Amino acid sequence: MIFMESLMNIKYVFWDSDNTLVNTALHHWNKHFNILQNDYDIVLDEIYKTRVYENNGGQNWEWMSHEIGLNEDKQVYLDKIDHWYSANATEIQLRPGIDFALRNFRDRGIPQAVVSNGRRRSVMAALKAKKLDEYFEFILCKEDYDGRKPDPTPYLTALKKMETIKKTSIDSKNCLVIEDDPLGVHAGNAAGMLTLHRKLHENQSTSSHADFVAYEEEEFKAILTREFLHP
Template identity: 30%
Template sequence: MLFDHDGVLVDTEFWYYKAGERALADIGLTLDKDQYLSDMNQGMGTWAQARAAGVDEQTIDRQRKVRDDYYQEYLRTEAIEIEGVVETLAELSDHVRMAIVTTAKRRDFEIIHEKRQIRQFMEFVLVREDYKLAKPHPEPYLAGLKRLEATKEETLVVEDSLRGLNSAVAAGIDCAVIHNDFTKAHDFSQASHRIGSLSELKDIILGATRLPALPRGPLAGP
């Protein structure tokens, strides 16, 4: 299994939005949430609205750093756990090999997981610095598949956004989409599965007949 990260394993997407909203407010702009969600769906984000308002690139570069600082502040101070994630991963780890393929930056990812238990179940993590082209391009999940040394047919991607789903579909990998309030209006018609919580993955993976447990051994590093 190849997991997306933000919105799937940790509840961070709201705080990323709030950080961008705060960074734009610093220069007198209001971030329209609906437009932001639409822009994010196309691989853009906060700065599309800034450019549309005529903000110059030097100011955008400065405020991007400000946004990143705000976001890291939220990551350190806000509750971003999703109930049941660790327990579900622990049960799945007996039966499937798992990894994370995320657009999160390495520093943000490290802050999130300084004191959390999620990484222990993953064979590796691919962050934004580990590949050239971001989702919805297939490169992130193709890179994950290669690192996992698995076939497309035996792998499942878990996502929460259309951008991520499109990346998985373009890579030729089945995708389960988990409900997220930030992305609930997206068109997920190409998803192989729609689930309300991560715990439902157990039914998809284990099915009526439980799979044999995987042999235990040391996991690879990130």
């Protein structure tokens, strides 16, 4: 059980990026679909959509090379999908309620940061296209730490970086993690932080490691207002 006293002490917020701040699942799919079809004459079957979303670019290159006949140097392929992703990044949309959350945390002086499993080029392309990068003390991506969520290392690395920036010791219990992916929620929980699972789909399985769960915009905003954004 979580007590209100602990909730009122939230002093730092760590966000996932893809599909938590910005709706990027379809955009990631489209970059692979278009490059594979236009450059390699490979039609990517929709049965792979979830797999594409759950992997980063390098992981997708690896299984595509072994399973669907992609014959290309890894870095060349990554450069191509990154170029497509960046060139079309203005099409990416914020998740509903994100403007409200970012502004309110900022206005209350609560430092925020991004902790992503994604590669820096794609993460930054989306955040800069939507002008979100200005809200954050820093943005950590897969290049910045060892391990991958649900390993807590990404969030523990973020905690240490925030301590360095703010020149103070930070109790993980005073940190809130907001994630769309149950693996990310697990990582935040394992790092000793409070977790809010902002589900990507209404029928998505709820993480057993989540302290709070929301899907709809109004539900998300209500939890933030009631539990964290006290007057």
